[in-house]
Amino acid sequence: MKTMELHLTVNGESLDWTIAPGELLLDVLRRQGYVGVKRGCEEGECGACAVLVDGKPINSCLMFAAQAEGRHILTIEGVAVGGKLDPVQEAFLDHGAVQCGFCTPGMVISAKALLDRCPDPSEADVREALAGHLCRCTGYLKPVEAVLAAAAKRKHKARRAKPVAEVAP
Amino acid sequence: MFDKVEAFYRPASVREALRLLHSGKGQARVVAGGTDVVVQGGDSIRFLIDITRAGLSYIRPRGTDLVIGATTTMAELEASPQIQALAGGLLCRAARTCGSLPIRNLATLGGNMANGSAAADTAAPLLVLDAAVVMADAKGRRKVPLAEYLVNVRTLRYAKFLLVEVVIPEPPQGKGCRWSFQKLGRTAVDISLVNVAAGLQLDSRGRVKWARISLGAVAPTPMRAPGAEKRMTGRILDQALLAEIGAEVAREVSPISDARASAEYRREICSVLTRRALDECSAHAGCSL
Numbered sequence: 457m458k459t460m461e462l463h464l465t466v467n468g469e470s471l472d473w474t475i476a477p478g479e480l481l482l483d484v485l486r487r488q489g490y491v492g493v494k495r496g497c498e499e500g501e502c503g504a505c506a507v508l509v510d511g512k513p514i515n516s517c518l519m520f521a522a523q524a525e526g527r528h529i530l531t532i533e534g535v536a537v538g539g540k541l542d543p544v545q546e547a548f549l550d551h552g553a554v555q556c557g558f559c560t561p562g563m564v565i566s567a568k569a570l571l572d573r574c575p576d577p578s579e580a581d582v583r584e585a586l587a588g589h590l591c592r593c594t595g596y597l598k599p600v601e602a603v604l605a606a607a608a609k610r611k612h613k614a615r616r617a618k619p620v621a622e623v624a625p
Numbered sequence: 626m627f628d629k630v631e632a633f634y635r636p637a638s639v640r641e642a643l644r645l646l647h648s649g650k651g652q653a654r655v656v657a658g659g660t661d662v663v664v665q666g667g668d669s670i671r672f673l674i675d676i677t678r679a680g681l682s683y684i685r686p687r688g689t690d691l692v693i694g695a696t697t698t699m700a701e702l703e704a705s706p707q708i709q710a711l712a713g714g715l716l717c718r719a720a721r722t723c724g725s726l727p728i729r730n731l732a733t734l735g736g737n738m739a740n741g742s743a744a745a746d747t748a749a750p751l752l753v754l755d756a757a758v759v760m761a762d763a764k765g766r767r768k769v770p771l772a773e774y775l776v777n778v779r780t781l782r783y784a785k786f787l788l789v790e791v792v793i794p795e796p797p798q799g800k801g802c803r804w805s806f807q808k809l810g811r812t813a814v815d816i817s818l819v820n821v822a823a824g825l826q827l828d829s830r831g832r833v834k835w836a837r838i839s840l841g842a843v844a845p846t847p848m849r850a851p852g853a854e855k856r857m858t859g860r861i862l863d864q865a866l867l868a869e870i871g872a873e874v875a876r877e878v879s880p881i882s883d884a885r886a887s888a889e890y891r892r893e894i895c896s897v898l899t900r901r902a903l904d905e906c907s908a909h910a911g912c913s914l
Contacts, residue, residue, distance in 0.1 A: 458631045478627025478673065480663065499664045506727050512700070513727045518663045520656065522633035523675055566727065587814050588725020 464524045466490065467534025475521045481507070482516040485531060492532035492561045496590075503589035506562035507531050511573075513566045515588070532561035535568060543613075544568050547606035548599070555593035563589045567603040575614070577607055626666045633673045638680060639761055639789055645674050646787065647763060655787065657696045658731035660724070661740040681735070681789055684708060689795040695735025695788050699723045699747075702734060712754055712796045713804035713909075715822060719750045722806075725814045735788045738771070741778040741846075742816075748775060748847035749822035750806055752839035756793045760786040768792060775846040797835055801827040803906035807898040811885065817842045818886045819894045821874075823902040825862070833857045838870075838899060843878040843891050850877045853899070867903045871896035 462473045466485070475484050482505045485493045496504030498517045505516045508530040535542045544567045547553070554560050563586055570577055570585035577585070582603045586596065636642040646653055653672035656662045681694040684705050691711060693702070702708045702720040709717045723729055723737065723746045737745045738758060748771070756771045762785050771791075777783065796802070808820040819842050826835035836857045838850040853873040860866050880891035 457628075460633060476628075476630070477633035478630030478670075480626075500660055500724070500728055503725065503727060509730075512730045514730050515727045518659045518728075518731055520627075520633060520659060520663070520673060520675065522635070522673070523656075523659070523677065525635065585726060588727045 460522065462521060462525055464526065465528045467530060473521075477522060479521045480517055481519040481521045481524055481529075484521040485516060485529075490531045490533055494558055494561060496558070501590070502559070503562040503566070504559055506565045506589070508565055508569055511569060513569045513585075513588075530565070530568075532565060535564060542568060543606040543609050544571065544603065547602040547609065551598050551602040551605060553594060553598040553602040555591075559589050559591040563591070563599050567599075567606065570603070571607055571610060575607065575611060577603070579604060582607075626663075627670060627673070629668055629671055630673055631671050633675065635675045635678050637678055639676075639787060642674055642676050642679050642787055643761060643763055645672065647785065649674070651784070655739075657733040657736045658698065660728055660732045661736060661742075676787070677733075687792075691793045691795075693734055693791045693793070695739075695790055696733045697735075699729035699732045699734070699737075700726065702747075703729070711793065712750075712824060713802070715750045715753065715804040715806055715824065716747060716793075718806040719746045719808075719820070719822065722746050722808050722810070722813075722817075722820075728814075734791055738774065738791070739778060739788050741775070743844060743846055744817045744820070744842035745847060746808065746817055746820055746841065749820050749839040749841045751791065751793070752847060752849055753804075753822045753824040753837040754793045754796055755837075756791055758788050759790045759792060761789045762786045772849065796824065797826040799826075801829070801834070803827065803909070805902040805905040807902045807905075809894055809898060816885075819843055819880075819891055819898055821895070821898040821902045823899070823906055825857075825903075825906045827862065831861050833860055833862060838874060838902070840874065840878060840895060840899075843880040843895055845879075848878070850874045850899075852877050862903065862907045867900045867907075870903060871900040874899040 459474050460477050462475050494504035496502035500515045500518045506513050507516045509527050544564050566585050582600050634645050649672045654670045655674050657677050677696045681696040683694040699720040737747045757768045758774045759766050759768050803825040805823045809818045822839045824837040828834045836854040838853050841847040853870045875892050875896045878895050880888045882888045
């Protein structure tokens with residue numbers, strides 16, 4: 457079988473892989489051990505395979521691996537930094553937004569992208585961001601609550617971290 | 626699924642993409658967002674040509690036209706101030722309904738046309754806006770009216786061409802101009818069962834001076850409803866006219882029954898969505914975004 461070289465960055469690590477030209481990003485990521493990227497419907501309906509490409513959520517089952525050349529990929533494995541969970545992950549645990557866990561990596565990835573882009577989302581914004589992620593256990597209320605709580609927590613932290621002089625009117 | 630693929634190309638220009646398409650001798654497939662190409666699969670595909678790096682992602686004015694590069698994504702359209710301002714946000718509204726955000730970050734405007742689906746969400750607004758597509762081949766470029774393109778896209782007529790951009794002429798301007806996009810899907814991120822786009826220009830006495838009504842998923846291709854458009858012209862947009870036009874549109878469409886809806890249901894929904902679109906036009910100047 458014909459192969460080609462792929463250079464990309466996954467979770468901050470610069471990598472060179474050998475792939476088949478027709479392989480999908482989902483298949484390559486899972487083969488390389490990023491099994492937090494879930495194989496669900498394989499046709500872009502369920503969102504379980506979502507990863508961030510240059511900060512934007514996409515379904516990795518719909519992208520050819522070769523299209524990731526030179527791109528920065530973030531998978532669920534790279535969301536916690538130095539063993540510390542992201543506020544979105546903490547909030548999913550605190551709010552019981554995880555049941556079987558299959559949809560969770562995709563939901564967390566999309567939620568993180570939302571909060572990075574829009575730190576103070578409305579409930580409608582959150583629902584819009586999670587709309588491509590199917591959950592067959594908990595439903596959607598708890599994940600939505602978790603993302604809103606994570607946003608509030610991140611905002612609180614950001615305010616506390618600011619020097620006093622900047623906060624004063 | 627793509628086991629027969631021997632090479633994946635990422636041309637940096639349209640010229641290079643066309644050269645690769647030509648040398649692929651019918652076994653090359655052009656891919657951009659991949660949201661249709663990947664799902665359709667293909668054991669006969671030996672070469673994939675990714676055009677997302679060929680310099681076709683842009684939204685810019687050219688003279689009085691607005692030109693959108695073929696690989697501009699739905700998410701980029703939604704976020705563009707130019708597209709938000711164009712025709713009361715008509716195209717912006719439609720781009721937002723093209724599936725979930727992870728889909729809209731991949732799916733492109735050119736792909737939505739080139740895939741040739743009767744249900745393409747952005748086709749009806751582009752028909753209302755009298756859009757054209759620019760096709761490139763080795764000999765040069767030519768502009769084709771979108772309606773003509775949509776009729777032929779599923780034949781082999783454009784096999785040697787690359788759709789490079791969508792051209793939107795300056796739409797009617799002023800406070801008499803009204804726009805609406807209506808879509809019915811099974812869920813918020815589903816494909817259209819029916820979609821309707823409308824554009825109206827009213828004169829100072831509230832009479833319809835210019836009218837466009839287009840529909841998707843109710844005929845072999847996205848279509849205009851010329852009978853309804855003609856019937857509205859010169860008339861006051863009141864409730865009686867809304868009902869009359871809704872009924873006229875239902876006569877003009879030729880829907881089929883499939884897994885999502887029956888032909889009878891689709892025909893009824895054409896009336897309902899057309900009335901809603903015209904109702905929105907009578908109430909607001911632009912689409913509710």
